[in-house]
Amino acid sequence: MSVEAFLDANYTAALEDLKAFCRIPSISTDPAYAEGIKAAARFVADRLTRAGFSGVELLETGGHPAVFGEIASDPSLPTFLVYGHYDVQPPDPLDKWKTAPFEPDERDGRLYARGVSDDKGPLLIPILVAEAFMREEGRLPVNLKVLIEGEEESGSPHFEPILEKYREKLRCDLVLSADGAMWRPDRPSITVASRGLVALDVTVTGAAKDLHSGRHGGSAPNPIAALAALLASMHGPDGRVNVDGFLDGTSPPDPRIVAAIEAADFDSDAYYREIGVPGAAPIGTGRELLIRQWLEPTLEFNGISGGYQGRGTKTVIPNSASVKITCRLIAGQKPDAVVAAITRHLEKRLPKGFALEVHRHGPGSEADFIDPDLPALKVSEDVLGELLGQKPLRVAMGATIPIGSAFRRHLGCASIFFSFSTADEDYHAPNEFFRLENFRLGMKAWTMLLRRLAETS
Amino acid sequence: MSVEAFLDANYTAALEDLKAFCRIPSISTDPAYAEGIKAAARFVADRLTRAGFSGVELLETGGHPAVFGEIASDPSLPTFLVYGHYDVQPPDPLDKWKTAPFEPDERDGRLYARGVSDDKGPLLIPILVAEAFMREEGRLPVNLKVLIEGEEESGSPHFEPILEKYREKLRCDLVLSADGAMWRPDRPSITVASRGLVALDVTVTGAAKDLHSGRHGGSAPNPIAALAALLASMHGPDGRVNVDGFLDGTSPPDPRIVAAIEAADFDSDAYYREIGVPGAAPIGTGRELLIRQWLEPTLEFNGISGGYQGRGTKTVIPNSASVKITCRLIAGQKPDAVVAAITRHLEKRLPKGFALEVHRHGPGSEADFIDPDLPALKVSEDVLGELLGQKPLRVAMGATIPIGSAFRRHLGCASIFFSFSTADEDYHAPNEFFRLENFRLGMKAWTMLLRRLAETS
Structure with a gap:
């Protein structure tokens, strides 16, 4: 069976895995949920082991541990490090949830649960894909490491100490982040810069x-x-x-991002309506607005x-x-x-x-940005473009992504955000959800990505 | 014996009265001192009765009572209403006091105690003067009413209701306020406007x-x-x-007040040093500074x-x-x-x-101001000028004096501030004091004032 066929055949089991993961209340900011954090770390470690990862261990530096695992295929192949986090936001206000936050509920092609979009669904995808490769091909097309932290939602206070302490173990050529949502549900995008x-x-x-x-x-x-x-x-x-x-x-902004902004045809009136600003739009065009938000x-x-x-x-x-x-x-x-x-x-x-x-x-x-000529960036874009029939936008992010600059400083490598959650999935709000079509799509995309990255390197 | 001689002869007893008054902790803002408030109101009522006032009573409208008394001499003579307050500021911070705030201490010609300058010393003066007239002359040269409230330091919440309810009883031609400090210790002054x-x-x-x-x-x-x-x-x-x-x-400011400002020779550098402003004086001349503070x-x-x-x-x-x-x-x-x-x-x-x-x-x-041609204003100025050998300044006040506009609205009469405390006597701070020379001076001045007011009317 092909890797793709394996993933298709095992989709129901994968969805059950995701539901089981979402039932664990792994709230990192609230000490009352220490058990939930421990259980989620164990869940990730067990799932990595079951998937065929070796050297699975909890990396400790005093806070909630990060989970590590790796599949070393061939020293001549490039090594990629998958990043994600198993902790979740608190579910408050509870009375705004239609179904209980830690009892995943499937409706209208979405799975509703705290943490399902940020980041349990997205991080599970590369693990499932790695498992499919191991079952069907006995190896991965690249060397793969996984680092899943447990403090992202509380500001990652021990993340840099972990990178520092385990620098050798974590060494890689590129980070592939399973965290970091796509910008819009209707257009694929890749984040290439953050402020x-x-x-x-x-x-x-x-x-x-x-x-x-x-x-x-x-x-x-x-x-x-x-x-x-x-x-x-x-x-x-x-x-x-x-x-x-x-x-x-x-310097003046990257013209490719400006071109992406122009292609995006962003509606500034809709933006201001959405955030509830009274009266006329302070910035009248979507182009100008996105340039301000992303590039200035x-x-x-x-x-x-x-x-x-x-x-x-x-x-x-x-x-x-x-x-x-x-x-x-x-x-x-x-x-x-x-x-x-x-x-x-x-x-x-x-x-x-x-x-x-x-x-x-x-x-x-400082601002973080990916070399626009990085081959892996083009690979990621090609994968998304082929799967979705639409070339992804290169987008920038107004916010600061601490992990991007942390990986650059400590491991000396860039991060590509290859996530299948979407910015509208209410991931810090009640009724967080994950589009199940993107769960399937993500598995296809990561499969293609790992194959192509092996070919390109 | 003349009224003046009586006051001289009884000065020691008057000082003992003031000390006894200051021993009463009549803090109006703190419910823990309800007993102190009651005791101070009783003290005033008793002292009025002893001085020869009749109709002494506590005017109640729900808060701390105001004390009323009157000496009606002759319906053809003008009627003046003396205003003061028996309540005091809290003494905090206690550790900053050299002697206990409610144990009056006499040193260097000053009496130290909470409330001695604001307003127990100044309000006692007209009562002592009225007593001297009654003892020596059997009558006053004018009709005199006294209204001593108990909530001035907590914003006088029941003062307007008292004026409203007891309008007939309080009716007068002019208010003489024993509250409201003189501007500077070295120059007599009369406040003629407030913002x-x-x-x-x-x-x-x-x-x-x-x-x-x-x-x-x-x-x-x-x-x-x-x-x-x-x-x-x-x-x-x-x-x-x-x-x-x-x-x-x-309209442009009263030229008499501008002239007073020019005569005052105010030092703006000293002002900014005193309030602790860093660097050079933001307003470079005393004239400009006082115009801003009083008249703009x-x-x-x-x-x-x-x-x-x-x-x-x-x-x-x-x-x-x-x-x-x-x-x-x-x-x-x-x-x-x-x-x-x-x-x-x-x-x-x-x-x-x-x-x-x-x-x-x-x-x-609205701003409150005294008709610059009011005869009683000239009388007050003459009294101070003769006693001190220096014509008093007509000063304005940057602050708002609620009683001035309250008396104007409810009783339809002006208020002249004829007080013998001075703005530097730390009356809202630790180590409040009252200059005893001004206790004596005030008795002389009120004696002259009552006599002259009778002649002028």
């Missing part, structure tokens, strides 16, 4: 303590007014960042506070006011240089009577 | 809920940015309010909030951001018109993609 991140707090201080706004109003410096003026100076009228030096080191850096205010925030009114001129800022960075921007440019901008504009403090959170991260 | 107040909250809303700043950053509307831009548009580069229609109805309206931001305000960082584009605003109003400004002008200003500038909500707190109050 970096740097975070800071800015505090403006006036008088030594809060003052009475009657006695001192009009004469004492008001830090909310000063902060507001500073913040207002940081964007131009079109909403773009207006800070000298902010864009230093950047941002400087967003995440929180602001100062003075009295309770009910009613208090006649106070506050001593200080603060804002939290995060910047999403594009290729070429260095976190250090960005923080320095912002600090210079603020210092230069600080009015008389105030002190300024800029506090940076952590080192930040 | 009005109107308060509002402004909320800017973007998307229907908080959004991920990675996925949506650059495309979704950020309400903190929009609010900051709106706030930055409300003041000009010199810090003055820059809102069309805000000044409608106002303000639009101050009292509090701002939106998005994530906890520790660390959260990559969110918040759904909304809010600011609390209070405006101090000068003569001619109407609270309704001011709120309408601000609302128009904001609506006109609101960028696409946001909704705006303006919520007003209460009706607000």
